[in-house]
Amino acid sequence: MDDHEATRAAIETVWRIESPRLIAALARITGDVGAAEELAQDALVIALEQWPVQGVPDGPGAWLTATAKHRAVDLVRRRVRYDQKLREVGRDMEAHAQAEAYGEPDIDAMDDHIGDDLLRLIFIACHPVLSAEARAALTLRLIGGLTTHEIARAFLVPEPTIAQRIVRAKRTLADKQIPFEIPAPGELTGRVASVLEVIYLIFNEGYAATFGADWIRPELCAEALRLGRVLAGLMPRQVEVQGLVALMELQASRIPARTGPDGDPILLTDQDRLRWDRLLIRRGLAALGRAEQIDAAPGPYAVQAEIAACHARAGSVKDTDWERVAALYVVLAHLTPSPVVELNRAVAVGMAYGAARGLEIADTLTSQPALAGYVQLPAVRGDLLAKLGRLDEARAEFTRAAALTRNDRERALFEARAEACLPEP
Amino acid sequence: MRYMMLLTATIPSTPPPPELYEAIMKLGGEATEAGVLLDTAGLLPSANGARVSLASGSITVTDGPFTESKELISYALYEVRSKDEAIEWTSRFMRLHRDLWAGWEGETDVLQVMGPDNLG
Numbered sequence: 001m002d003d004h005e006a007t008r009a010a011i012e013t014v015w016r017i018e019s020p021r022l023i024a025a026l027a028r029i030t031g032d033v034g035a036a037e038e039l040a041q042d043a044l045v046i047a048l049e050q051w052p053v054q055g056v057p058d059g060p061g062a063w064l065t066a067t068a069k070h071r072a073v074d075l076v077r078r079r080v081r082y083d084q085k086l087r088e089v090g091r092d093m094e095a096h097a098q099a100e101a102y103g104e105p106d107i108d109a110m111d112d113h114i115g116d117d118l119l120r121l122i123f124i125a126c127h128p129v130l131s132a133e134a135r136a137a138l139t140l141r142l143i144g145g146l147t148t149h150e151i152a153r154a155f156l157v158p159e160p161t162i163a164q165r166i167v168r169a170k171r172t173l174a175d176k177q178i179p180f181e182i183p184a185p186g187e188l189t190g191r192v193a194s195v196l197e198v199i200y201l202i203f204n205e206g207y208a209a210t211f212g213a214d215w216i217r218p219e220l221c222a223e224a225l226r227l228g229r230v231l232a233g234l235m236p237r238q239v240e241v242q243g244l245v246a247l248m249e250l251q252a253s254r255i256p257a258r259t260g261p262d263g264d265p266i267l268l269t270d271q272d273r274l275r276w277d278r279l280l281i282r283r284g285l286a287a288l289g290r291a292e293q294i295d296a297a298p299g300p301y302a303v304q305a306e307i308a309a310c311h312a313r314a315g316s317v318k319d320t321d322w323e324r325v326a327a328l329y330v331v332l333a334h335l336t337p338s339p340v341v342e343l344n345r346a347v348a349v350g351m352a353y354g355a356a357r358g359l360e361i362a363d364t365l366t367s368q369p370a371l372a373g374y375v376q377l378p379a380v381r382g383d384l385l386a387k388l389g390r391l392d393e394a395r396a397e398f399t400r401a402a403a404l405t406r407n408d409r410e411r412a413l414f415e416a417r418a419e420a421c422l423p424e425p
Numbered sequence: 426m427r428y429m430m431l432l433t434a435t436i437p438s439t440p441p442p443p444e445l446y447e448a449i450m451k452l453g454g455e456a457t458e459a460g461v462l463l464d465t466a467g468l469l470p471s472a473n474g475a476r477v478s479l480a481s482g483s484i485t486v487t488d489g490p491f492t493e494s495k496e497l498i499s500y501a502l503y504e505v506r507s508k509d510e511a512i513e514w515t516s517r518f519m520r521l522h523r524d525l526w527a528g529w530e531g532e533t534d535v536l537q538v539m540g541p542d543n544l545g
Contacts, residue, residue, distance in 0.1 A: 013512075014513060016506065017459065058520070233460070
């Protein structure tokens with residue numbers, strides 16, 4: 001790598017680390033996420049011009065912030081002057097009110113609110129006015145610091161699609177005049193839920209890719225985990241925030257054991273638990289401990305984390321407290337009733353009280369329209385039937401699961417299980 | 426991508442200035458808030474530890490101190506997206522030492538932790 005390339009890499013690295021806080025601070029000054037991002041990009045362009053000539057400054061983050069700040073202040077001053085001009089010609093009383101509202105920008109206050117600003121940025125990027133897909137893309141862009149290219153690659157969609165999604169999202173936020181603020185206490189729970197949904201969506205797309213050649217895309221999991229950890233730092237007293245972080249840390253701890261040497265999926269019950277990441281388990285259990293300390297009823301994420309903790313604490317499938325897992329699924333079903341939760345309960349009940357009891361629950365779900373194309377229903381029924389020695393029926397279920405999945409690795413797994421149900425020749 | 430940073434330095438003649446300690450805590454706080462710092466701790470001098478070695482088929486235990494002049498000072502585990510990011514956080518850490526502890530010299534090795542697709 002020559003000097004020029006090294007400088008460029010240094011700039012990109014600093015940008016990745018600093019851009020979320022930079023954009024957040026600029027958004028508070030300008031009141032507009034799109035403008036904030038452009039101003040931050042301007043500062044990046046100036047760095048790309050100056051640093052290779054003058055060298056990388058000692059505090060590169062501070063340099064970017066100072067540069068962007070001045071441009072932001074210019075922008076706001078221009079806007080205020082423009083509004084004043086309008087007022088002078090007496091044409092627009094509304095502009096007057098607006099100019100008053102902007103006031104003179106307070107540059108020094110920019111450093112004092114970084115945490116709050118970042119939180120505001122997260123809330124606006126995950127605003128419910130946007131679709132879940134748009135929220136995910138905008139969050140990865142603004143808070144993750146990912147490029148459009150990287151987001152497109154992560155979600156396996158063409159780059160222009162993501163670019164358009166982000167442009168539209170920013171336009172929607174501007175058109176609907178979504179304020180850059182922390183939600184009022186009354187709407188906080190709902191808005192937090194909207195943020196957590198986006199982070200978990202990103203995590204899950206990495207943890208169990210719904211389609212494509214790979215079953216796991218760890219970089220997306222890592223990104224979601226990082227976002228979750230950032231959020232937990234900003235909102236440590238929210239039980240569901242700690243719950244989601246605990247859930248993701250615990251699920252991610254299994255990633256090293258979730259695929260075989262060829263990338264084939266290995267189910268939880270078949271995993272080599274010695275390969276689980278002890279550091280992530282420790283962090284997950286710690287986050288769960290913090291969630292339990294909060295004087296608030298646990299929500300779906302905290303309960304799912306409790307379930308994941310049952311697995312993390314167990315040295316083997318046999319040692320798992322399946323009765324507790326089954327009981328926690330009852331709690332979860334109460335919080336978020338869904339046939340998918342019920343199917344998971346069937347698995348736990350099957351482990352705790354025998355395959356026949358599990359199958360009874362799973363069989364009640366076959367007529368659920370919501371599960372009509374759901375891969376895991378035949379997969380679970382196949383597993384329970386196989387345990388009961390009803391191999392013909394089990395094979396039919398695994399064959400159905402193989403036909404339903406859009407993931408190549410998963411298909412191979414189900415085909416192998418169907419094969420295993422054939423009588424010995 | 427997970428990285429382990431190992432700080433090694435010559436045993437200093439003076440204790441570290443309290444401002445350095447504060448600055449290190451502040452940087453650690455920033456890295457934690459950024460979601461990248463997983464774990465970190467300082468290490469007591471090797472006089473408190475021991476070395477277990479295997480040579481020619483025999484295992485021997487030697488009590489510390491077992492370093493001549495340099496000691497391992499601390500470790501940190503980071504989860505970042507590139508080696509450059511790991512280096513940038515480490516450079517910030519070293520800059521604090523330069524600015525707040527005159528004459529101090531040392532080095533941090535930035536080592537990538539093995540894992541599936543670099544997540545683990």
